[in-house]
Amino acid sequence: MMTLIRLTLGFGLGIITAVPLGLWAGQSRVVDRIFYPVVQMARSINPIVLLPIATVIFGLSSIASVMSGEMEAWKHDVWDQVQLAMILILWWGAFFPVFLSTTHGVRTVRRAYIDTVMIMGASKVQIFQKVIFPHALPFIVNGTRIGMGVTWLVLIAAEIFPGTRSGIGYMLCTACKTSDYQYTFAAILVIGVTGLIMDAVIHRIELAVSHWQAAEK
Amino acid sequence: MTGIAQTTAFSLHNIIKDYTSREGTAVRALDSVSLDAEQGRITCLVGPTGSGKSTILRIISGIEEADSGSAQISGRKPHEFIGKLGYLTQHHTLLPWMRIRDNIGLPLDIVGQNRETQGEKVARICELLGLQGTESLYPYELSGGMQQRAAIGRLLAGGAPYWLMDEPFSALDEKTRQRLQRLLLQLVRENSISALFVTHSIDEAVFLADRVVILSAGPGRVIETFDIAVSHPRDRLSNEYGRNMERIRRKIESVLSE
Numbered sequence: 001m002m003t004l005i006r007l008t009l010g011f012g013l014g015i016i017t018a019v020p021l022g023l024w025a026g027q028s029r030v031v032d033r034i035f036y037p038v039v040q041m042a043r044s045i046n047p048i049v050l051l052p053i054a055t056v057i058f059g060l061s062s063i064a065s066v067m068s069g070e071m072e073a074w075k076h077d078v079w080d081q082v083q084l085a086m087i088l089i090l091w092w093g094a095f096f097p098v099f100l101s102t103t104h105g106v107r108t109v110r111r112a113y114i115d116t117v118m119i120m121g122a123s124k125v126q127i128f129q130k131v132i133f134p135h136a137l138p139f140i141v142n143g144t145r146i147g148m149g150v151t152w153l154v155l156i157a158a159e160i161f162p163g164t165r166s167g168i169g170y171m172l173c174t175a176c177k178t179s180d181y182q183y184t185f186a187a188i189l190v191i192g193v194t195g196l197i198m199d200a201v202i203h204r205i206e207l208a209v210s211h212w213q214a215a216e217k
Numbered sequence: 218m219t220g221i222a223q224t225t226a227f228s229l230h231n232i233i234k235d236y237t238s239r240e241g242t243a244v245r246a247l248d249s250v251s252l253d254a255e256q257g258r259i260t261c262l263v264g265p266t267g268s269g270k271s272t273i274l275r276i277i278s279g280i281e282e283a284d285s286g287s288a289q290i291s292g293r294k295p296h297e298f299i300g301k302l303g304y305l306t307q308h309h310t311l312l313p314w315m316r317i318r319d320n321i322g323l324p325l326d327i328v329g330q331n332r333e334t335q336g337e338k339v340a341r342i343c344e345l346l347g348l349q350g351t352e353s354l355y356p357y358e359l360s361g362g363m364q365q366r367a368a369i370g371r372l373l374a375g376g377a378p379y380w381l382m383d384e385p386f387s388a389l390d391e392k393t394r395q396r397l398q399r400l401l402l403q404l405v406r407e408n409s410i411s412a413l414f415v416t417h418s419i420d421e422a423v424f425l426a427d428r429v430v431i432l433s434a435g436p437g438r439v440i441e442t443f444d445i446a447v448s449h450p451r452d453r454l455s456n457e458y459g460r461n462m463e464r465i466r467r468k469i470e471s472v473l474s475e
């Protein structure tokens with residue numbers, strides 16, 4: 001389904017960029033100072049509001065239109081439905097929760113843990129591997145869970161915008177316009193259930209990586 | 218050990234350390250502290266809260282620098298001992314996201330020892346310390362006493378002859394505490410460990426230490442140094458034990474009532 005392809009791309013891009021940047025900003029005061037105002041400003045902008053602007057910038061161009069070379073027709077069809085503007089706002093929705101909780105996860109590492117491995121002779125890389133990253137991991141997953149919720153909301157809304165010819169949001173909108181209420185209701189149900197399933201999956205992962213936190217108080 | 222009967226393991230000379238408080242004023246934590254701790258012995262640091270005991274350990278470990286004075290381990294600079302020092306911090310010593318096995322093996326992992334040798338060594342230590350069966354548990358699944366046992370196991374695994382221990386037994390019940398004190402004495406003797414051991418408990422100091430250094434309330438200064446020349450294991454019920462307890466208690470009370 002188009003919706004899931006868009007979600008995976010936009011959301012995946014969000015995580016791939018937010019986690020390394022968050023890990024970096026969490027460890028460096030200077031980097032954090034630079035990021036802080038930008039992030040705080042940017043995250044208060046609702047991604048939906050950005051869609052028209054993004055559409056003006058990117059037009060209706062899609063991944064297919066920026067990819068060069070020959071490709072099979074069906075592939076072209078798929079990529080053609082992944083508009084750059086939409087990916088941008090999905091990225092926007094996913095990035096901030098993940099980024100912020102990652103930096104938080106890094107910044108709240110106890111000094112004693114770092115001291116302990118430092119005295120054992122750990123290198124910077126080892127301190128990161130043994131202490132900083134494992135400590136930040138549950139925070140990262142938690143941010144991902146929040147980001148997933150946001151992205152899902154944004155995506156459905158974005159699919160109602162013009163230029164879209166597929167996706168669950170598009171179907172919902174079309175069904176509604178043609179007064180096909182059974183179909184509308186079914187679409188809403190699908191949206192709800194999918195959201196629930198995705199959250200449950202991430203929640204599972206979250207429990208698995210954060211079990212030690214209860215003892216951290 | 219060289220020709221000299223006793224060489225110095227840890228030594229501090231006129232250490233001064235200031236911290237800057239949140240309001241920006243300087244707070245003196247250590248005021249010209251000098252002390253010597255002998256090789257192969259346990260030296261206890263006793264003093265009221267805020268007297269700079271943890272600060273002393275941090276300076277000797279090389280993770281913190283004194284503002285003036287010199288700190289040495291076996292006559293050399295602390296930072297040369299990074300990786301050759303066992304250190305138990307006051308709180309949060311085991312890494313909560315690692316199983317006991319990995320916590321104990323951590324010093325070996327950090328120096329890049331292969332998994333197999335590491336596994337054998339950890340298994341041997343677990344057996345020695347009575348930690349069999351806990352290897353694949355997480356620290357929070359163990360009792361406080363078992364956690365401290367594992368922390369000591371990690372010191373052993375590191376193989377360092379110098380141990381810095383910051384109130385390792387203070388959160389334990391009396392019985393567990395005494396059991397671990399005996400274990401510590403045994404390990405120190407068998408492995409020729411030199412330990413600097415911080416405690417609030419006079420009894421613990423008199424039971425473990427060959428030397429007790431008493432610090433004043435902040436800013437920390439050395440008030441007095443006692444040598445306790447009683448052979449181990451010590452009998453808590455002996456007159457001599459009681460006399461040492463009394464001597465130190467009086468000194469500490471005089472410090473506290475200053």
Ligand SMILES: Nc1ncnc2c1ncn2[C@@H]1O[C@H](COP(=O)(O)OP(=O)(O)OP(=O)(O)O)[C@@H](O)[C@H]1O
Nearest residue numbers: 236237238246265266267268269270271272273435
């Ligand atoms: N990082 C720090 N920043 C500012 N002040 C500090 C810092 N670390 C310690 N101090 C201050 O230095 C003094 C000594 O602290 P330290 O932790 O060494 O005492 P302690 O003897 O170990 O106390 P306790 O018995 O409670 O563990 C205290 O007044 C403390 O507030």
Ligand SMILES: [Mg+2]
Nearest residue numbers: 270271307383
């Ligand atoms: Mg302390």
